[in-house]
Amino acid sequence: MIKKKITILNSSGLHARPSAALVKLAGKFKSDFYIHMYGYRVNGKSILGVMTLAAEQGAELDIELDGPDEKEALEAIETLVANKFGMEDE
Amino acid sequence: MSSNDLEAAKVQGLPGSEGLIVGPLLVIDEKERIVHPEKISASDIDRHQQLFINARTLYLAELDDLLSNLDKQTSEIIEAQKHIVADQEIEIMINKMIGDDQYCVDYAIYKTFNGFIERLKESGSDLFRQRIIDLENIRDRLVALSCDEQEHLEVEKGAILVVREISPTDLVTYHERGVKGLVMDKGGVTSHAALIARSLNIPCLVSAKHAVHSARDAKTGILDANKGELILDPSADVVKSIKKAIKAEKKRLQSERKKKERSETLDGFPFHLRANIEFPQELDLANQNGGEGVGLLRTEALLYGGMANKSESEQDAFLKKILTGIQGPVTIRLFDVGGDKLNVHTPDEDNPFLGWRGIRMLLDEKDMFCSQLRSILKCAGKYPGRIKILVPMVSLVEEVIEVRNAVEQVQQKLLEEGIPIDEQVPVGMMIEVPSAALLADKFAREVDFFSIGTNDLTQYSLAVDRGNERICNIYQHYHPAVWKLIKMSVDAAIENEIEVSVCGELAGDPIGAPCLLGLGVTDLSMAPSSIPKVKKILTQYPLDRLKKYAMDVLESTSGKEVQILYDELSGG
Incomplete structure (x- = not known):
């Protein structure tokens, strides 16, 4: 299992569409994916779970991955978040 | 049941379809039904889990349907909803x-x-x-979809359905499951649900304010649509006397049907009464009541239920059912989507009645248009001489010409494929927009027949939304302004030797029908339940008397005066 702290960079936060992108990506990996924030722990493969974290720009999330492809999953997720979900400032 | 003299509670409404029945109440309150934490038995667990899966499947299909017609930005939002x-x-x-x-x-x-x-909510973030609201909408839709299915399972035979409003398809489904009466909070006398209720020959009350709220705890009711009231939980004595009255009425109707009078005026001039229908289930009543074919076949039901383009074979099967279910001509109206009819995928419009509907939509949606024409023209080849094509919502001459060209093209293609066609298949138009009536002499050279739709013609002439219960009183279909437009259309048809019929409410109305015959319209189409009543009236008078009545109507100044003229006709 690996854990990592990441920061949300895009201005609209983990809104509907960014959440959908994150969940879609996580779904491609076998590893379990959980997000911790303000004491909540949600399933990172559930869009409702992710969305209802209401993570705004600057929010810090502890992500937790556990499974055979956890390293690749972490890398992909970090890239997506760093790229602001590919939908910044449209 | 208490036996004191307290009068039973009543709900008042407008009669959307006549009739009188006693039955158990089936009250559906979209908002109420959400929040009850009811427990179920262990044996029901599987069924309820399946209900959720079914509701989810239906909802995803609805969203998919939406997706096919959206721009990219909106599509992404719907995609996100699908994920949720x-x-x-x-x-x-x-x-x-x-x-x-x-x-x-x-x-x-x-x-x-x-x-x-x-x-x-706790997050305190405005953005989120x-x-x-999105989540609440998704929640409510899923609840509604799962409940619908539950309720569909539990219809008692002969039940009176009490709802805020209902779609035509749902009404037909409920009717098939045993519903025999309808009470709606909303809607006017000419709302689509009321039209269907008349066709199905079940009593119906519309604009029955707070009916759902008042009837919520009641078990049984007497629906007297003739008086315009629903009596809640009536006493056993009242039920007994009402049941007696219903029996007597049934007997009277049966004997009336047996006397199969010929359709001609007192002095022997023939006329034809046909049926307006939308579903094959309505043919039984049309046949029982002596309808000479179908004067208006509405086809929009093929579009309901979310399928934007019903497959050709489904359309073929639908038409075959109609053609084999009744004798005589069948006038098929092309898809008339828009306005109060459930929109399938029309975008929001400020003014849907003046918007993208009828032929305007069909000429833009070529795939839908051609697939319907193809199905109709194939059927016409199989039943030559029986099918007529009716174009809705025509306001410009160019529209009719474009339709004729499309018909020719599709027929050419069918011939190339070796499929038989009816080369003489008549193409006609609805006269329901004032411009069409005013230019009727020009239109008459381009089409094979006119069918006057008096409901829309009335609402466009008097600028009144017929679905709006607040201004129901302005919607007067006896208004002389409408009669003048009808007269212009009929005269143009007779002069150019094309057929003319009337398929709106006026044709099935005791005051309207004799006036139409007096103007020279010998072909009237109406709800199947109205046929015996109209026949009885029209056979009572010589044609000359009806001609005079029509001339008097044209000279009147208000809808009320027309009613007085009718009283003179029927009294003297």
Whole structure:
């Protein structure tokens, strides 16, 4: 299992569409994916779970991955978040 | 039941379809039904879990349907909604609430979504608060879809359905499951649901304010649509006397039907009464009442239920059912979508009645248009001489010409494929827009027949929305302004030697029908239930008397005066 702290960079936060992108990506990996924030722990493969974290720009999330492809999953997720979900400032 | 003299509670409304019945009440309150934390028995767990899966499948299909007609930005939002609906976590939680806690499906959905909604509310972020509405909408739609199916399972025979409003398709479904009467909070006398109720020959009250609220705890009711009231939980004595009255009325109707009078005026001039229908289920009554074919076949039902383009074979099967279910001509109106008819995928419009509907939409949606024409023209080849094509919502001459060209092209293609056609298939138009009536002499050279739709013609002439109950009183279809437009259309048809018929409410109306015959319209089409009544009236007078009545009507100044003229006709 690996854990990592990441920061949300895009201005609209983990809104509907960014959440959908994150969940879609996580779904491609076998590893379990959980997000911790303000004491909540949600399933990172559930869009409702992710969305209802209401993570705004600057929010810090502890992500937790556990499974055979956890390293690749972490890398992909970090890239997506760093790229602001590919939908910044449209 | 208490036996004191307290009068039973009543709900008042407008009669949308006549009749009198006693039956158990089936009250459906879209808002009420959400929040009851009802427990279910262990044997019902599987069924309730399946209800959620079915509701989810239906909802995803609805969203897919929306997607086919959206721009990219909006599509992404719908895609996100689909993700939410299909969320695995949600399914696990709902199944747990049903399986472990034994809550009913609607409460499980409601409670599960509320958990997420609460969290968003607590977050204090304005940006995310907007999402709350989205989640609430998804929650309510899922609850509604899962409940619909539940309720569909539990219709008592002969039930009186009490709803806020209802779609035509749902009404037909409920009718097939045993519903025999309808009471609606909303809607006017000419709302689509009321038209269907008349066709199905079930009593119906519309604009019955707060009916759902008042009837919520009642078990049985007497629906007297002739008087315009629903009596809640009547005493046993009242029920007994009403049942007697119903029996007597049935006998009277049967004997009336037996006297199969010929359709001609007192002095022997023939006329034809045909049926307006939308579903094959209505043919029985049309035949019983002596309808000479179908004067208006509405085809929009093929579009309901979310399928934007029904497959050709489904359309073929529908038409075959109609053609084999009744003798005589069948006038098929092309898809007339828009306005009060359930929109399938029309975008929001400020003024749908003046918007993209009828032929305007069909000429833009070529695939839908050509697939319908193809199905109709194939059928016409199989039943030569029986089918007529009717074009709705025509306002410009160019539209008719374009339709004729399309018909020719499709027929050419069918011939190339070796499929038989009816080369003489008549193409006609609805006269329902004032411009069409005013230019009737020009239109008459381009089409094979006119069919006057008096409902829309009335609302466009008097600028009154017929679905708006607040201004129902302005919607007067006896208004002389409408009669003048009808006269212009009829005169143009007779002069150019094309057929003319009337398929609106006026044709099935005791005051309207004799006046139409007096103007020279010998072909009237109406709800199947109206045929015996109209026949009885029209056979009572010589044609000259009706001609005079029509001339007097044209000289009147208000709808009220026309009613007085009718009293003179029927009294003297």
